[in-house]
Amino acid sequence: MVGMSTTQYVTTDSVIGKSGARTRVFQATWLSDGTARDLQLRNGATDSATLFTSAAGVISKTVTLIFGTEGLVFPAGCFVDIGSSVSVAVTYRVEL
Helix, strand or coil, rough: CCCCCCEEEEEEEEEECCCCEEEEEHHHHHHHEECCCCEEEEEEECCCCCEEEEEECCCCEEEEEEECCCEEEEEECEEEEECCCCCEEEEEEEEC
């Protein structure tokens, strides 16, 4: 539903919310399983879209990125680009 925050759980590269829709991301939490895997959030719907932010993972530890009460806006949608052996939960809101 447009305007409501929700959380999406993914284990592979994936579009967050509706593909190509303006998306506001508030938080991303991920667990690297056995290796330090990076998390990349891209503006668009593919792994070649413009990189907006990235952070390094820690072996077998949970890492959380928090983008504050206003979140981080992805005008062309948000694409999560992750390495293998990673699970990610992204809290977001699709906007008009």
